[in-house]
Amino acid sequence: MTDRSERYAYKPFLRTQINLLCSGTVLLPAGFAVWQGVAWGWHWQLILLPLAMAALAGYSHFALHRYLDAIGRIKHVLKKCRRGEFHHRVTRVHAMGEVGQIAWELNEFLDLCEAYFREMTTVFTRAGNGEFHRRALGHGLPGQMRNSLKYANLALETMKENHEQQLATRLSHSLHDLNTGNLVSNLKLCQKDMVQVTEILEDVVAIADANANAASESKAGVDEVRRSVRDIAAKVASAARIIEDLSANSQQVINSLSIITEIADQTSLLALNASIEAARAGEYGRGFAVVADEVKALSNRTKEAAVEISKILQSFGDSVDAISKEAGESVALAERMQPLVETFSTRFGEFEQASHRTIVQATNAQETSFSTLVKVDHIIYKQNAYLAVSDPEANVDEGKAIAVDNHSCRLGKWYYEGTGKERFSGLPSYRKLEKPHEGVHRSAHRALELAHQDWKANRHLIDDIVAMMEKMEKSSLEVMEILNQMNEESIARRERQEQESSQASS
């Protein structure tokens, strides 16, 4: 397709005219000189005027063509302008008077146009990339151009507000989604823990109930034993009194026996006397009557003594009966106590076992509570991170709260120096916690750092922030899982130890 301007192009009239004029200026004086020479004869002076005119024509041709050339370049630049190329200029128009002025006016007009278009292009290109701080600079531009840039800046301000609002919405949405999703699962973990703690505590309560029942039953048993023991004491006291009586009776028996001994002695002496008298008298048996009287009296006393002994023995027998009866009662009491004591022993064994179970379960519950507590602390840490990252200026306190490292947060203290270390450091999963926990802190710190930057001017920052928070959540999930593992391992270990010790004792 041909250019319309080419089709209707003006002929290079000026150039032709100049060429004609210059040719005329050379040819006319030369022709006139030739005619004069032919008519009036040759003279050297005749060539002076043609020469001068030729020189003048030559200079004019050169000078005018320089102007024409400049005009040609101006035309070229204007043509380019019409095609939207404003970066061409007309240079080297030194000392060209009006033409030079036109060239410079054109140049400076183009400077303005180029400055204007560049400003427009640049600010909107950069705004498209989210860089709204670059405003159009209208300084030095005239009238409409400057106004136009002013409106462009107003438009940019509105664009920026929209953009920032969009970004803010996007950030808060992303963070909110991320947080809600994870918060629910985190809370579910805590809920699971609490359910476990509740179940364990139910066991503990049941054990404690059983203990209380057993204890009250045992108390009734103990009362009975106490009563029996009191009876036994009374019986034993009465037995002692009986034995005392017995002892007194024995004394009497001994006394009585000494009388009998005395009688026996005297009887034997009398018998001896009688035998001596009998031997000496022989035929005089009169003396026997006296001896026989004495022996008779002795036998009477012996009889009395025997009666007395028999009486004493009778009473002795009664005492022995009484003792044996008492003893029988004591034995019965002891027999009655035997099963009671056995029950006691069993009960106390049960008590002991129940107490162990209670301790184990209570410790499990305590550990699970500890674990829940650090989980909640950890969740709070993350919530603070969300608040701080979503608006660092408004949430300075939360920012400070999450600035701590993984040794100084509550979980860290629990893990490195507190109950966590004390209770769990021997477990296989204990070591696994450190790395993800450190990761949570590192990601949160990095996200906050990014949030401090001007994310409103850089949409990639938002993606980076959200990515960093996702990383934090990933590490956090690991932390939660490892805390669970630690708890489970610890409970399993305690059950195992409990079993081993009960096997050893049985």
Added chain:
Amino acid sequence: MRERPVPKDQEIKLGEEEFIVSKTDTTGKITYANRVFMEISGYGERELLGVQHNIIRHPDMPRALFKLLWDTLKEKKEFFGFVKNLCKDGSYYWVFANITPDIDNEGRVVGYYSVRRQAPISAIRTVEPIYREMVRIEKGAGGVKQGIAKAQGYLQDLLQSKRTDYEKFALELYG
């Protein structure tokens, strides 16, 4: 080597509605300078065309800043900055410069276009001590390269402490 003008303590200011426009090719040689440029710098067109743009570089300017300028342009980004320039007679003028690469349809850089406006006095007061310190650092370092690197580090730290970059810093100062 062209003889450098001796700097003197005399400031020339651009008019309210004036700006300097210049164009260079990719090597930094001037291909166009507007009349304001010629009037302020004191050079004629014939002295400027085809000459390196650093003909107006003032010795008070840190090299590190020009390094930053070229690094920015090489990334096909526009550059903003406060620059102290040297006139032919040794006097100086402060400008707020905006330089953009000329990119053709194939995406190639074919030259650079620069618009320079009068720098506000408050901005000059802010950047002058920074530049002075950078020049001091450059001179104190062992070599040119180390000097530029050190001065750049200094500027970087300074801007980082203000949580900004040079462009934002410059645009904010210009107001």
